[in-house]
Amino acid sequence: MADVHDKETRSYNMSRIKGKNTRPEMLVRKYLFAHGIKYRLHDKTLQGKPDIVIKKLKTIIDVRGCFWHSHKDCKYGDKIKIESIKISERVKSSVERDKLNEKKWRDEGWSIIIIWDSCELEVKRKNSEKREKYLSEVLKKLLQKSDTSN
Numbered sequence: 001m002a003d004v005h006d007k008e009t010r011s012y013n014m015s016r017i018k019g020k021n022t023r024p025e026m027l028v029r030k031y032l033f034a035h036g037i038k039y040r041l042h043d044k045t046l047q048g049k050p051d052i053v054i055k056k057l058k059t060i061i062d063v064r065g066c067f068w069h070s071h072k073d074c075k076y077g078d079k080i081k082i083e084s085i086k087i088s089e090r091v092k093s094s095v096e097r098d099k100l101n102e103k104k105w106r107d108e109g110w111s112i113i114i115i116w117d118s119c120e121l122e123v124k125r126k127n128s129e130k131r132e133k134y135l136s137e138v139l140k141k142l143l144q145k146s147d148t149s150n
C-alpha cells in the first residue's frame with residue numbers, strides 16, 4: 001500500500017516534467033484509488049504504455065483529451081477546424097496512434113475503457129456532478145467485472 005502512495009507522490013512531481021500524469025488522468029486515478037481499485041501506471045510491457053492498467057480485471061483505462069485526440073461528435077473534439085497544419089498533424093498522429101494501440105490491446109484480450117477529459121470529466125471545473133456520475137459508472141463496470149472474475 002505504501003508503494004502506491006509513493007507512486008502517487010512521485011508521479012505528481014513527474015507531471016511537471018513529462019506532461020504525463022495530467023489532471024484528467026489524476027482525477028481518474030484518485031477516484032479509483034479511493035475506491036480500492038488497484039492499478040498500474042504507464043505499463044511499459046504494453047503497446048503505447050497505457051495510462052492505467054487493471055491487471056486483475058484485464059482492463060485498460062485510457063484517458064484522452066477530447067481536443068488532441070479528436071473526440072468524435074463532441075463539441076470539444078469537433079471544435080478544431082484545423083487551425084494550423086502543426087496542430088492538425090499532431091491531432092492526426094494521436095488519432096492514428098490510438099487506433100493502433102486499441103487494436104493491439106483488443107488482440108491481446110484486454111477490455112478497454114476510454115475516458116474523455118472535457119465532455120466526460122469536465123476537467124476544467126473544480127467540481128463536477130457529471131464527472132462524479134461518470135466515474136461512478138466506470139467503477140460499477142469494474143466491480144461487475146470483478147464479481148464475474150472471482
Ligand SMILES: [Zn+2]
Pocket residue numbers: 066071074075076077116117118119120
Ligand atoms: Zn469529448
